[in-house]
Amino acid sequence: MTRGLKRSQVGISEEMIQTYGDAIFDLSHNLQIRRGDPVRELNWEEIEKQKENAGISDIEIARKLGLTHDQVTYIRTTMERRRFNRHNYHRLYDLGGGKRFRTERYIPHSERFTFRPEAIALRKALDFDPRSATKYLKLGHWNGDTVSAWLDNWAEKTPDAIAVRGPDGELTYAEQRDRARRLANSLLDIGVQKGDVVAIQLPNLAAFTTAYFGVLMMGGVLSTMHMPYRGGEMKPLLDHAGARAVICAGAVENYDAPATMMNLRDEVDTLEHVIVATGDAPSGTLSLQSMIDDGSASPVENPPVASDPAILCFTSGTSSAPKAVVHSYQTMLANNRIAAPIYNMTQDDVVLGGPPFTHAFGLCVLNFTLMAGATSLLMPAFSPPALIELIESGKPTVAFLAPAHVAACLKTGLLDSGDLSSIRIATISGSACPPDVAYALENAMPNGAVGQMWGMTECFMGLHTPFDSPPEIRCETLGGTTPTFEARMVLESGELARDGEDGELEIRGCSVIAGYFNNADANRTAFTGDGWFKTGDLAVRDAGGNIRITGRAKDLINRGGIKINPVDIEAVIDRHPSVLMSAIAPIPDDVLGERACVYVELQPGSSLSLEEICAWLDKNEVAKMKWPEKLKIVDNMPLTPTRKIIKSALPSR
Amino acid sequence: MAIKNDIDPAVAKQTILDYCLKKGALVAGVADIKAIERIAPEGHRPSDMWPRAKSVISLGVGGQTQGAWHIPAKALGYFGSTEVRAYTIAYGAAFLIENKFGKRAIYCPPDMDTEAGPRVPFQSLKLHAELAGIGARSLAGDILLHPEFGYMYFASVFTELELEPDRPMQENPCPTTSCVDLFRKTGQTPCMKFCPVQCLSGDIDADGNQAEMRYDMASCAEMTQQFESVPAVLADAIRATDEEEREDLLFDAENKILWYKLSVGSGGLLGQCFECMRVCPIANQSPQADPIRRYETRMAAGGDEA
Numbered sequence: 001m002t003r004g005l006k007r008s009q010v011g012i013s014e015e016m017i018q019t020y021g022d023a024i025f026d027l028s029h030n031l032q033i034r035r036g037d038p039v040r041e042l043n044w045e046e047i048e049k050q051k052e053n054a055g056i057s058d059i060e061i062a063r064k065l066g067l068t069h070d071q072v073t074y075i076r077t078t079m080e081r082r083r084f085n086r087h088n089y090h091r092l093y094d095l096g097g098g099k100r101f102r103t104e105r106y107i108p109h110s111e112r113f114t115f116r117p118e119a120i121a122l123r124k125a126l127d128f129d130p131r132s133a134t135k136y137l138k139l140g141h142w143n144g145d146t147v148s149a150w151l152d153n154w155a156e157k158t159p160d161a162i163a164v165r166g167p168d169g170e171l172t173y174a175e176q177r178d179r180a181r182r183l184a185n186s187l188l189d190i191g192v193q194k195g196d197v198v199a200i201q202l203p204n205l206a207a208f209t210t211a212y213f214g215v216l217m218m219g220g221v222l223s224t225m226h227m228p229y230r231g232g233e234m235k236p237l238l239d240h241a242g243a244r245a246v247i248c249a250g251a252v253e254n255y256d257a258p259a260t261m262m263n264l265r266d267e268v269d270t271l272e273h274v275i276v277a278t279g280d281a282p283s284g285t286l287s288l289q290s291m292i293d294d295g296s297a298s299p300v301e302n303p304p305v306a307s308d309p310a311i312l313c314f315t316s317g318t319s320s321a322p323k324a325v326v327h328s329y330q331t332m333l334a335n336n337r338i339a340a341p342i343y344n345m346t347q348d349d350v351v352l353g354g355p356p357f358t359h360a361f362g363l364c365v366l367n368f369t370l371m372a373g374a375t376s377l378l379m380p381a382f383s384p385p386a387l388i389e390l391i392e393s394g395k396p397t398v399a400f401l402a403p404a405h406v407a408a409c410l411k412t413g414l415l416d417s418g419d420l421s422s423i424r425i426a427t428i429s430g431s432a433c434p435p436d437v438a439y440a441l442e443n444a445m446p447n448g449a450v451g452q453m454w455g456m457t458e459c460f461m462g463l464h465t466p467f468d469s470p471p472e473i474r475c476e477t478l479g480g481t482t483p484t485f486e487a488r489m490v491l492e493s494g495e496l497a498r499d500g501e502d503g504e505l506e507i508r509g510c511s512v513i514a515g516y517f518n519n520a521d522a523n524r525t526a527f528t529g530d531g532w533f534k535t536g537d538l539a540v541r542d543a544g545g546n547i548r549i550t551g552r553a554k555d556l557i558n559r560g561g562i563k564i565n566p567v568d569i570e571a572v573i574d575r576h577p578s579v580l581m582s583a584i585a586p587i588p589d590d591v592l593g594e595r596a597c598v599y600v601e602l603q604p605g606s607s608l609s610l611e612e613i614c615a616w617l618d619k620n621e622v623a624k625m626k627w628p629e630k631l632k633i634v635d636n637m638p639l640t641p642t643r644k645i646i647k648s649a650l651p652s653r
Numbered sequence: 654m655a656i657k658n659d660i661d662p663a664v665a666k667q668t669i670l671d672y673c674l675k676k677g678a679l680v681a682g683v684a685d686i687k688a689i690e691r692i693a694p695e696g697h698r699p700s701d702m703w704p705r706a707k708s709v710i711s712l713g714v715g716g717q718t719q720g721a722w723h724i725p726a727k728a729l730g731y732f733g734s735t736e737v738r739a740y741t742i743a744y745g746a747a748f749l750i751e752n753k754f755g756k757r758a759i760y761c762p763p764d765m766d767t768e769a770g771p772r773v774p775f776q777s778l779k780l781h782a783e784l785a786g787i788g789a790r791s792l793a794g795d796i797l798l799h800p801e802f803g804y805m806y807f808a809s810v811f812t813e814l815e816l817e818p819d820r821p822m823q824e825n826p827c828p829t830t831s832c833v834d835l836f837r838k839t840g841q842t843p844c845m846k847f848c849p850v851q852c853l854s855g856d857i858d859a860d861g862n863q864a865e866m867r868y869d870m871a872s873c874a875e876m877t878q879q880f881e882s883v884p885a886v887l888a889d890a891i892r893a894t895d896e897e898e899r900e901d902l903l904f905d906a907e908n909k910i911l912w913y914k915l916s917v918g919s920g921g922l923l924g925q926c927f928e929c930m931r932v933c934p935i936a937n938q939s940p941q942a943d944p945i946r947r948y949e950t951r952m953a954a955g956g957d958e959a
Binding site for chain 2: 003025029030031032033034035036037039040041042044047051055056057058059060073076077080081083084085086088089091092093094095096097098100101102103
């Protein structure tokens with residue numbers, strides 16, 4: 001429209017715009033060319049000659065092209081509008097303050113700041129109750145901390161301090177940050193974007209830590225795959241996570257991880273890249289080391305912030321509806337900050353993490369170590385001799401172990417013979433710990449104290465024993481709630497359990513996730529809607545406020561209406577000299593509904609009958625009604641990465 | 654209106670230029686109106702605006718402070734407001750001419766020609782300044798530069814007072830030696846190299862003088878003329894396929910700045926059209942509403958001309 005006249009009044013068709021548009025645009029001021037300096041020199045011949053190059057007015061163009069003045073103005077302004085790229089203005093946002101435009105480096109904002117639909121969907125898992133979120137933010141439980149910021153902090157303050165010590169090398173904090181930055185930039189270079197999920201299946205190696213920091217540094221979400229998993233188990237998890245890349249170890253004798261991952265790449269729609277962290281990277285994969293070597297050492301342009309998703313862990317099974325836990329930096333790191341005073345860790349500490357980094361417990365330990373600027377002492381694979389040798393050679397001052405780690409060392413006699421004098425505190429967690437195992441570790445550490453911690457992937461650490469509490473508290477209970485957390489025991493009726501009464505443990509706090517990612521059914525059963533998470537663990541609180549886990553709600557055996565909790569019985573059976581480990585689980589019964597079956601993995605060269613087990617239980621004053629009625633000997637007990645028995649995977653269940 | 658006929662053009666010119674410098678202009682001069690008439694495109698000559706104009710006075714004020722050049726570009730974009738200082742002085746000079754010499758004068762509006770759209774000014778203040786000898790065209794899209802004062806903002810005054818015109822500058826400070834050196838190495842001067850939309854290109858001859866200046870003004874406008882975004886945003890919002898996209902377009906922080914500029918932040922954009930005042934017998938016909946009458950009144954009372 002020009003001077004209020006419509007296109008039809010000016011006598012314009014779209015065809016006219018197409019026909020004359022470019023010519024008018026070029027003749028106008030929109031493109032100006034000057035040769036020499038004729039105006040300043042008052043060189044009239046040149047001025048006249050160059051007039052059209054300098055841009056002539058609409059009326060002059062009209063005369064030249066045989067159009068009306070209005071038609072030219074209409075077409076010119078239409079062309080100006082159509083050609084105008086308003087998003088070019090965004091280029092200014094990167095300039096000034098010492099920064100200059102560089103054509104060769106410029107990438108449009110629209111390309112630099114993109115989330116894939118999968119990444120946006122993942123964020124929907126961070127759907128917190130606004131009242132809780134506001135509370136956590138106001139109280140400072142949630143703040144702006146990120147893992148990258150913590151790494152930056154130590155890389156600046158103590159660049160030469162050892163960040164990680166493992167069989168594949170030692171890295172200072174400065175080296176760790178440099179390698180992580182290079183990896184982060186390489187990941188961006190190959191097209192991994194902020195918010196993308198990068199899966200990882202690696203043992204506790206320095207390479208894992210670099211991958212962890214690198215992926216998080218570029219805003220990726222790290223999804224851990226447990227080491228025993230193979231293609232069949234991983235496919236639904238990678239599908240569920242929408243993983244864009246996977247980092248794995250090189251091929252070894254019993255497992256060709258790169259080949260497995262490449263097959264998965266063909267099967268999982270989103271999976272594009274296979275990155276091999278150790279050994280040779282076969283054709284079709286990328287070498288983690290090469291990515292580190294080739295990556296830019298510059299800080300990542302658009303790093304993650306605290307509210308971004310950081311990790312995605314799967315809590316159970318490999319079913320069609322996995323329980324995927326997404327933690328933001330806020331929920332993940334709040335737990336470390338809040339629990340830090342319990343451990344009183346400093347830069348001088350050397351921290352041995354028994355649990356694998358593919359488990360939330362392992363990542364929790366890694367974050368604790370990072371927060372303190374301490375050294376991570378890595379144990380890629382557990383065996384009692386490997387653990388004791390690592391303690392003796394690496395001299396950790398802080399240890400995080402699972403009950404099974406300690407129990408295995410105890411059974412082999414290595415706990416008593418090993419030198420554990422460097423350890424000042426040892427935390428047991430991962431599953432319910434029999435008191436005798438905890439006392440044994442306490443006694444094996446001449447300079448150390450045992451503590452217990454209870455946590456789940458969904459909330460990290462929720463219960464703990466203070467290290468200054470008496471041994472009976474630290475070895476026989478889980479203590480009280482972690483600061484800022486709340487815990488309650490709920491009866492089947494929905495009423496709150498009283499002290500001394502078993503109930504399902506529910507927990508609420510700033511590290512509890514909002515819900516599982518893309519699993520509405522699980523969310524309905526596990527979350528109350530007002531911040532409480534139903535843990536599925538049975539627990540009892542004593543008069544002193546100390547909590548003890550008594551079992552799993554789903555593990556209770558309903559024998560003709562009588563509920564049998566197998567935990568205490570298993571603890572007694574585990575002490576039998578012929579038993580390496582045991583588990584009691586229900587088997588169907590036509591009359592009683594369920595009966596108890598005990599599964600036993602024997603000590604090498606031992607044998608055992610049901611009668612002998614019952615005699616053992618009788619001797620240890622276990623009521624007859626709780627005795628198992630069937631025995632099954634297993635060669636290898638199915639274990640979680642934290643060496644917790646997977647009852648659902650017991651044979652013939 | 655009483656017209657004074659005994660004005661010494663040289664004295665008048667000096668008085669006017671002195672006034673401009675005293676009020677804060679760094680430079681001032683008189684452009685040859687005949688040259689402007691020959692060079693300016695039709696419709697944008699002084700005679701197209703005011704046929705009675707006989708002289709064009711041009712003045713320049715300092716641009717950004719040194720500190721300003723070091724701030725983020727998005728904020729620097731607001732520093733064009735120093736041009737208001739130039740306009741104020743020009744406005745004052747126009748009043749001075751009418752008040753002191755009894756000759757009509759207009760502060761030349763720096764604004765855009767409403768009939769031609771937002772890329773076409775009524776007049777080229779740049780051409781006025783160049784011909785007045787207070788700036789020379791640079792390779793940076795013909796932005797005028799001064800060897801002493803660098804980058805300036807300009808304003809013009811038209812008057813029916815006849816003044817002796819000045820000559821354009823003898824030398825062009827653009828390009829400097831360092832710019833020539835960079836051009837020899839890379840084919841670009843700094844202004845070309847660092848332009849965010851690469852709207853500048855050109856050539857330098859063997860003597861280090863400008864051989865060619867190419868300016869893609871349409872691309873430049875994408876960085877400087879955000880008002881073009883207003884209708885574009887609205888059009889996109891109308892076409893948006895879903896509510897979320899529409900809301901993002903309308904309520905995005907950057908786009909909301911556009912609405913802000915259209916309302917409280919607009920400055921003169923929402924100024925009156927002045928037609929009511931132009932036809933109002935009180936507004937411009939009151940005895941002392943007219944500065945020339947004010948001059949006559951003061952003279953009749955035996956006042957000083959100063």
